[in-house]
Amino acid sequence: MSTALMSDSVPVRLYRTMRVIREFEITAQRLLAQNRIKGGLHLSVGQEAVAAGVCDVLRRADHITSTHRGHGHCLAKGGEPGRMMAELFARSAGYCGGRSGSMHIADPRSGILGANAIVGGGIPIAVGSGFAGKARGDDHVAVAFFGEGAVAEGAFHESLNLAALWRLPVIFVCENNEYAELSHISVHLPTRDVADFAAPYGMPGVIVDGNDAVAVREKAAEAVARARAGDGPTLLECKTYRWMGHFEGDQQRYRDKAEVERWRQNDPLERLRQSYVAASGLGDDLAEIDAAVRDEVARAVEWAEAAEPAGPEAVAAHVYHDDGPFRTAPAVPLQDGMVRHDAVAPHDPAR
Numbered sequence: 001m002s003t004a005l006m007s008d009s010v011p012v013r014l015y016r017t018m019r020v021i022r023e024f025e026i027t028a029q030r031l032l033a034q035n036r037i038k039g040g041l042h043l044s045v046g047q048e049a050v051a052a053g054v055c056d057v058l059r060r061a062d063h064i065t066s067t068h069r070g071h072g073h074c075l076a077k078g079g080e081p082g083r084m085m086a087e088l089f090a091r092s093a094g095y096c097g098g099r100s101g102s103m104h105i106a107d108p109r110s111g112i113l114g115a116n117a118i119v120g121g122g123i124p125i126a127v128g129s130g131f132a133g134k135a136r137g138d139d140h141v142a143v144a145f146f147g148e149g150a151v152a153e154g155a156f157h158e159s160l161n162l163a164a165l166w167r168l169p170v171i172f173v174c175e176n177n178e179y180a181e182l183s184h185i186s187v188h189l190p191t192r193d194v195a196d197f198a199a200p201y202g203m204p205g206v207i208v209d210g211n212d213a214v215a216v217r218e219k220a221a222e223a224v225a226r227a228r229a230g231d232g233p234t235l236l237e238c239k240t241y242r243w244m245g246h247f248e249g250d251q252q253r254y255r256d257k258a259e260v261e262r263w264r265q266n267d268p269l270e271r272l273r274q275s276y277v278a279a280s281g282l283g284d285d286l287a288e289i290d291a292a293v294r295d296e297v298a299r300a301v302e303w304a305e306a307a308e309p310a311g312p313e314a315v316a317a318h319v320y321h322d323d324g325p326f327r328t329a330p331a332v333p334l335q336d337g338m339v340r341h342d343a344v345a346p347h348d349p350a351r
């Protein structure tokens with residue numbers, strides 16, 4: 001067995017996590033093209049260093065919230081490729097019983113409070129998690145991953161405000177990949193640096209090369225230490241780029257092929273490989289990790305595809321209370337002929 005396969009050193013761990021994310025997503029892309037999975041797919045290829053670097057300094061019980069481009073965050077936080085693939089295949093063995101598809105994967109046991117199709121939607125959820133940690137008095141932290149497209153949302157500003165005011169243990173991680181859907185950052189924000197938005201809320205705003213996993217990890221570790229110590233939130237902006245379209249099928253007429261090519265030359269995996277080989281003097285034994293990860297993801301696909309499809313009867317599970325279909329609560333007469341419908345009391349034996 002190679003040194004890399006046995007090693008749990010930081011660079012090897014980061015490389016492995018990024019390789020799992022890359023392999024998972026390239027495989028999902030192929031499965032969609034082959035019509036073996038359905039639904040929208042937003043890939044984070046090129047951005048793997050952010051998820052890997054940040055999640056490497058989190059504990060399992062810490063929380064993350066994610067976005068529509070969330071496979072990397074979930075995998076880096078401990079999501080299993082098989083159960084995530086099962087979600088993409090709409091199998092009941094998936095994390096959400098096959099109901100979530102790619103965009104809403106959640107696994108509270110791994111601290112994944114959910115990917116989220118609402119831009120900015122995960123940010124206040126992370127603040128709620130940070131608030132809960134502070135109320136319990138433990139050293140829990142919560143991370144909100146989001147893109148620069150979320151920064152013009154009210155939820156972003158309300159979240160930073162409250163987290164700063166109450167010194168909550170939250171790390172706001174912006175993956176600034178320059179484009180929100182088809183719009184370059186220059187047409188929807190008055191600055192190129194999202195970190196500028198930290199100062200008005202009195203928190204540190206840190207910029208890091210988001211394609212350098214070791215640098216991301218270092219800055220994330222500082223923010224996490226600050227949060228655990230009770231010193232409040234940090235806004236960490238990771239400058240990166242998505243190689244693929246906004247979604248699979250995006251024609252990408254809004255950007256130059258040369259620009260994409262430049263960023264492909266700035267591959268976070270290749271950068272880490274080169275620095276690892278140079279530092280270890282061991283030669284390129286990371287290829288064994290590549291092969292092991294390829295096998296792991298192939299096995300995940302095989303297992304997920306063969307698993308039981310989620311049936312139509314599962315559609316309403318967790319939407320309405322288990323003891324029956326949606327029922328309108330009895331009308332309670334109020335003044336002036338108005339009525340009020342109380343929330344359904346699920347355990348009310350009279351119902």
Ligand SMILES: Cc1ncc(C[n+]2csc(CCOP(=O)(O)OP(=O)(O)O)c2C)c(N)n1
Nearest residue numbers: 069117118119147148149150177179180181
């Ligand atoms: C509240 C809301 N507004 C608009 C959309 C449509 N939409 C989906 S993704 C997206 C762009 C998001 O860009 P960004 O936050 O930078 O993330 P990225 O796609 O670059 O990862 C938009 C506008 C949405 N899903 N939710």
